[in-house]
Amino acid sequence: GQQVMQIPQYQHVQEGEDFTTYCNSSTTLSNIQWYKQRPGGHPVFLIQLVKSGEVKKQKRLTFQFGEAKKNSSLHITATQTTDVGTYFCARGNYGQNFVFGPGTRLSVLP
Amino acid sequence: EAGVTQSPTHLIKTRGQQATLRCSPISGHTSVYWYQQALGLGLQFLLWYDEGEERNRGNFPPRFSGRQFPNYSSELNVNALELEDSALYLCASSFHFSGYEQYFGPGTRLTVT
Numbered sequence: 267g268q269q270v271m272q273i274p275q276y277q278h279v280q281e282g283e284d285f286t287t288y289c290n291s292s293t294t295l296s297n298i299q300w301y302k303q304r305p306g307g308h309p310v311f312l313i314q315l316v317k318s319g320e321v322k323k324q325k326r327l328t329f330q331f332g333e334a335k336k337n338s339s340l341h342i343t344a345t346q347t348t349d350v351g352t353y354f355c356a357r358g359n360y361g362q363n364f365v366f367g368p369g370t371r372l373s374v375l376p
Numbered sequence: 377e378a379g380v381t382q383s384p385t386h387l388i389k390t391r392g393q394q395a396t397l398r399c400s401p402i403s404g405h406t407s408v409y410w411y412q413q414a415l416g417l418g419l420q421f422l423l424w425y426d427e428g429e430e431r432n433r434g435n436f437p438p439r440f441s442g443r444q445f446p447n448y449s450s451e452l453n454v455n456a457l458e459l460e461d462s463a464l465y466l467c468a469s470s471f472h473f474s475g476y477e478q479y480f481g482p483g484t485r486l487t488v489t
Contacts, residue, residue, distance in 0.1 A: 308480040
């Protein structure tokens with residue numbers, strides 16, 4: 267189906283450690299988006315990946331789109347307490363609604 | 377530029393009643409999406425409107441309905457409320473059609489007692 271899976275469901279890290287969340291689909295994706303939701307907040311768009319093998323960086327965040335366009339990852343280097351929240355990936359196909367993954371909840375211990 | 381706005385912020389209803397939630401998209405956006413987010417859980421897709429028409433709906437019963445007005449604002453109606461309808465209802469807007477980033481509003485917290 268159209269579902270996307272994310273792993274892990276939860277991740278607890280010590281401040282300064284790295285963090286990675288993975289998004290997987292059984293079918294080829296037209297594009298993938300990543301969102302962050304802080305506790306008590308609403309999802310905020312982070313980035314969109316469209317090309318096979320694409321890698322984009324935003325400061326300490328690195329986003330990758332798999333060569334087969336079936337998976338994606340978000341890597342945070344040297345986590346900070348401000349990184350706390352739930353990270354969602356969302357698959358999109360032109361003309362269809364986005365389908366969000368279940369999210370990975372990140373806790374950062376100071 | 378004003379973001380997506382939603383009203384009311386909080387809504388308390390009793391079981392069996394009807395609830396109406398409203399959303400105003402970012403200026404220039406023609407697509408509006410509605411999501412349900414139960415406490416601590418993910419985003420469940422409810423409805424997608426574009427250019428005044430319903431483009432798709434998620435796996436929710438017919439008592440969840442909505443519409444999009446000519447100014448692209450949208451309304452979500454939930455009839456015959458049930459306790460499990462208690463959740464945060466998020467509205468998002470984007471440019472015409474899917475493929476563009478969605479901008480979310482702050483949500484309406486619906487509590488059914």
